[in-house]
């Protein structure tokens with residue numbers, strides 16, 4: 001879309017209100033951004049769409065892995081109660097979501113969502129209510145046994161299949177070397193094993209059980225074209241392991257948290273930001289995920305996306321509001337909190353929870 005010709009309401013953009021600036025400085029804070037900051041670029045605010053159909057729930061930050069690019073800095077150590085959704089909060093959210101007639105999709109993310117003890121009953125409740133559920137699953141969880149608690153996760157494939165959950169499985173590459181660079185030793189074979197168990201439960205085979213894989217680059221580059229890479233993944237994973245899946249979604253590494261620290265360590269932050277800014281693509285704006293969803297943290301507080309949640313950048317005007325204090329209809333056309341990390345979503349073919357945008 002053309003920003004210059006866009007009507008404020010229809011385009012998702014409206015004149016900026018300086019009082020809405022939510023972060024005291026750029027989320028990136030580099031000299032290179034002078035005059036090219038995401039907010040300065042538009043002199044407009046980004047607005048949510050007139051209808052919101054997706055609730056993205058970050059159920060907790062605990063994970064069996066600690067990947068180098070993880071934007072929520074998940075790890076096995078993130079077990080503090082404030083980092084993981086309690087049963088009381090989960091019940092409030094589930095009860096609230098079931099009263100919101102416009103919601104159609106529940107997108108559960110983490111950490112490793114299956115590690116939260118509330119995951120199973122929430123999924124069953126949403127499934128019974130006829131909602132479409134997505135689980136952002138790290139497939140190594142399926143073979144993981146927690147040595148401290150003895151808890152295992154071999155139940156995951158059958159449970160997800162029974163509740164017709166769409167699985168969005170992270171698989172950063174089809175090469176063992178690249179996966180292990182990001183996720184640690186043994187993570188490639190564990191991922192393949194987990195994905196094969198999902199196949200055995202019908203995922204990627206039964207048309208009602210969709211299995212989509214997520215790729216993100218290992219280095220400081222943009223993802224390659226999604227369709228080309230999908231063809232490579234399908235060929236390699238089928239030929240080598242007999243593994244099948246539906247779609248591959250490419251996601252850009254956001255210049256925040258662990259990935260930003262890595263870029264700082266290697267001296268690549270400025271060049272990475274330059275690359276994102278130079279690759280800005282206005283055709284990504286309509287479908288940015290923040291415009292079509294609401295996102296909540298493990299305590300039930302509202303954000304526009306999981307990246308803003310990681311940066312603790314709440315939705316403007318709604319600081320520290322809990323989702324059950326609001327109505328989804330109050331959140332349509334809302335002003336979205338943006339800053340320079342947003343260039344990660346608008347670069348090249350764009351990037352979202354559902355892969356490339358344009």
Ligand code: SF4
Nearest residue numbers: 063065067070111138
């Ligand atoms: S598997 Fe996902 S949530 Fe867990 S550390 Fe890796 S990127 Fe983060």
Ligand code: SF4
Nearest residue numbers: 289290305307342345
């Ligand atoms: S990071 Fe991306 S999804 Fe989040 S507010 Fe910015 S553009 Fe929207």
